[in-house]
Amino acid sequence: MPSRAVRIISTACVILASLAQPAEAQTVDSVSVDSTRGLPAPAVRPISDTVSYVPLTLGQKATFYSSRTFSARAILGASYAAGIAQWRHTPREWGNGISGYARRDAAAYGGGVVRRTAEFGFGALLREDPRFERSTRDGFIPRTEDVLRSSVTVRTDDGGHRLAWSRAAAAIVTGFAVNSWEPRRMHSTHHALMLSLAGFLSYGTASFTQEFSPDVRRYVFREFHIGHE
Numbered sequence: 001m002p003s004r005a006v007r008i009i010s011t012a013c014v015i016l017a018s019l020a021q022p023a024e025a026q027t028v029d030s031v032s033v034d035s036t037r038g039l040p041a042p043a044v045r046p047i048s049d050t051v052s053y054v055p056l057t058l059g060q061k062a063t064f065y066s067s068r069t070f071s072a073r074a075i076l077g078a079s080y081a082a083g084i085a086q087w088r089h090t091p092r093e094w095g096n097g098i099s100g101y102a103r104r105d106a107a108a109y110g111g112g113v114v115r116r117t118a119e120f121g122f123g124a125l126l127r128e129d130p131r132f133e134r135s136t137r138d139g140f141i142p143r144t145e146d147v148l149r150s151s152v153t154v155r156t157d158d159g160g161h162r163l164a165w166s167r168a169a170a171a172i173v174t175g176f177a178v179n180s181w182e183p184r185r186m187h188s189t190h191h192a193l194m195l196s197l198a199g200f201l202s203y204g205t206a207s208f209t210q211e212f213s214p215d216v217r218r219y220v221f222r223e224f225h226i227g228h229e
Contacts, residue, residue, distance in 0.1 A: 055129060055157040064130055065120040069113055078109035093183040107181060115174040115199060123166035127157040130166075132210045147211045151204040164203075171200035 056064065068074065082105035089096070094103045123130055133155060135146035154164035175196030179187060 053155070053159045055127075055159075056131070058124055061120065061124055061130060065116060069116045074112055075109065078112060079105055081108040091183045091186060093185075107178065110181075111174055111178045114177045115170045118173040119166050119170035122169045123154075126165055128164065128166050129155040129157060131155070132207065134211055143211060144208075147207045148204060151207045167203055168200060172196045174199050 082101055085091075085104045085108070086096070086101050094100045119130070122128075133150050135143040135150075137143055137146060152164055152167075153161050154166070155161055172193075175194075175198075176192045178195055179192035182191075
């Protein structure tokens with residue numbers, strides 16, 4: 001493996017290990033369990049620390065997986081990524097026009113399907129909870145610290161926390177899968193590992209968005225009096 005890739009991945013591992021300390025005052029937020037149907041449902045507020053943690057069943061994890069994989073948000077996200085790639089004209093072998101955009105769109109969505117499928121499979125095998133945990137601390141810096149920590153750790157079905165091995169495995173699988181359908185000139189272990197690293201780091205962006213987007217929405221609604229007569 002090229003020395004540059006070794007240095008980058010080694011540095012990333014050190015950073016991830018330093019973040020993977022037990023988190024304080026975190027709680028499940030993005031999905032709660034609908035007690036009437038036994039299915040994951042969007043949560044409005046963080047679950048209080050006084051409420052006992054209830055793990056998802058395998059069926060609930062499958063529902064959670066399908067709701068993220070086959071959703072309008074996933075489709076639009078892939079279309080957006082394809083538009084950026086089209087604008088950058090990468091890979092150049094795929095050309096421009098509708099056909100070029102279609103290939104990029106399919107590649108982007110396919111990569112998402114591979115990543116979420118691998119994450120679901122490894123997570124179910126390792127008994128990891130896929131739900132995002134919002135911080136219960138106040139202040140931008142403390143909450144950002146919790147976001148970084150939750151990007152590399154995951155709650156387990158027994159209520160504990162550990163490194164998110166399912167995300168790491170999914171990132172590696174996706175990196176090599178995406179690299180395999182890129183043009184031949186881009187096929188290399190180095191490029192696949194860089195794609196894997198970028199995929200794992202993207203969990204941080206997703207966690208940051210999930211943590212702070214409710215605050216942004218509340219601010220916008222308040223400033224523009226949306227929803228008020």
